[in-house]
Amino acid sequence: MVETYALRSFNQASPEEIEDALERSEVVYFQRCPVELPSEEDLAWLRSLPGRLKAKNVSYHPESDSVPRFDADPETQRRVETILRTHGQRVEAFLRRVVPDYVHGWTLGTTSFRPVEEEGRKLKPRSSNELIHIDAGAYGATKGARILRFFVNVNPERDRVWGTKGSFADLMTRYDALWDAARNGKDRLRLEGTALDALYSGFVGVVSKVYPLVKVIDSSPYDRAMRRIHNYMKENPSFRDDPTGFKEIRFPPMSAWMVFTDGISHSVLRGQHAFVTTVLVPLENCRRPELAPYRILAAGAPRAAAAATA
Numbered sequence: 627m628v629e630t631y632a633l634r635s636f637n638q639a640s641p642e643e644i645e646d647a648l649e650r651s652e653v654v655y656f657q658r659c660p661v662e663l664p665s666e667e668d669l670a671w672l673r674s675l676p677g678r679l680k681a682k683n684v685s686y687h688p689e690s691d692s693v694p695r696f697d698a699d700p701e702t703q704r705r706v707e708t709i710l711r712t713h714g715q716r717v718e719a720f721l722r723r724v725v726p727d728y729v730h731g732w733t734l735g736t737t738s739f740r741p742v743e744e745e746g747r748k749l750k751p752r753s754s755n756e757l758i759h760i761d762a763g764a765y766g767a768t769k770g771a772r773i774l775r776f777f778v779n780v781n782p783e784r785d786r787v788w789g790t791k792g793s794f795a796d797l798m799t800r801y802d803a804l805w806d807a808a809r810n811g812k813d814r815l816r817l818e819g820t821a822l823d824a825l826y827s828g829f830v831g832v833v834s835k836v837y838p839l840v841k842v843i844d845s846s847p848y849d850r851a852m853r854r855i856h857n858y859m860k861e862n863p864s865f866r867d868d869p870t871g872f873k874e875i876r877f878p879p880m881s882a883w884m885v886f887t888d889g890i891s892h893s894v895l896r897g898q899h900a901f902v903t904t905v906l907v908p909l910e911n912c913r914r915p916e917l918a919p920y921r922i923l924a925a926g927a928p929r930a931a932a933a934a935t936a
C-alpha cells in the first residue's frame with residue numbers, strides 16, 4: 627500500500643505561518659487555487675493545443691518578455707505569451723501579499739505550462755521528472771537563494787501525483803552518499819566562489835544585459851554541488867531504488883500548492899496540464915536560514931564531521 631502525504635490547507639494562514647511552513651519544507655496547499663486563473667476558454671485552448679506543445683515546458687521568461695524556443699504561428703505565440711504573462715503577474719501579486727518577507731531583492735522567474743502527460747515519458751534519468759530529486763540551479767545560478775515554486779493543477783478531471791522521500795535536511799542526514807556526491811571526490815565541500823567564478827558571473831551579467839536569456843547559464847560552486855546531488859538522486863540505484871520514506875502526494879484538479887523545491891524531494895508520477903511559476907528568494911529574507919540547503923551544506927556532513935573530530 628502506498629502511504630499518502632497528508633495535505634494541510636493554508637487558506638486561512640498568516641504570512642508568518644506560511645513562511646515558516648515553507649522553510650520547514652512543508653507543502654503549502656490550497657484546495658482551490660487562490661489566484662484568479664485564465665478563462666475557461668483559454669484553459670481549454672491551452673490543453674487542446676495540437677502537436678506543437680510536445681516540449682516538457684512552455685516557459686514565459688519575464689526578463690525577455692517572451693516564450694523562447696516555442697515554434698508556432700504569431701497568433702498562437704501571442705496568445706500563449708499573454709496567458710502565461712498574466713498568470714505570472716497574478717501569482718506575483720499573491721506572493722507579495724502572502725509571503726511579504728520574501729519580496730525584497732527576489733528574482734521573478736519563469737511561468738510555465740506543462741502540456742504533456744508526465745507518466746511513462748521514458749526520458750534520460752537526468753531529465754526525468756518521474757525520479758525523486760531536489761531542484762538545483764533553477765533559472766541560472768541561485769548562489770544559495772531558495773527556489774520557490776507555485777503550482778496549479780489545471781487539469782479539470784485528474785489529480786497531479788507527486789512522490790517524495792522527505793526534506794533535503796532529512797535526506798542529507800540519512801544518506802552519506804549524497805555528501806560524497808556534493809564533495810565530488812574532494813576533502814572539503816567549497817561553496818564560496820573563486821575569483822574565476824566571479825569573473826564568469828560578471829561576464830554572464832554583462833552579456834545578459836543585451837541577451838537576457840543568457841543568465842540561465844550562470845553557475846556557482848553551491849549550484850554545482852546541488853546539481854551533483856540532484857543527478858545522484860536520479861541516477862544512482864542505491865538512492866533511486868530505495869523506497870525508505872516514500873510517500874505519494876495527490877493534488878486534485880484545480881488545486882494549487884507552493885514549496886521550496888530545493889528543500890523537499892519530489893517527483894511527478896502522473897498528471898497533465900499544470901502551471902508553474904518560479905521565484906528565487908534571497909537566503910537573507912528567510913526566517914529560518916539554518917534550514918536552507920546552503921546553510922546545511924555549509925555546516926557539513928554530520929557523520930563525516932563527527933568521524934573527523936573523533
Ligand SMILES: [Fe+2]
Pocket residue numbers: 759760761887892
Ligand atoms: Fe523538480
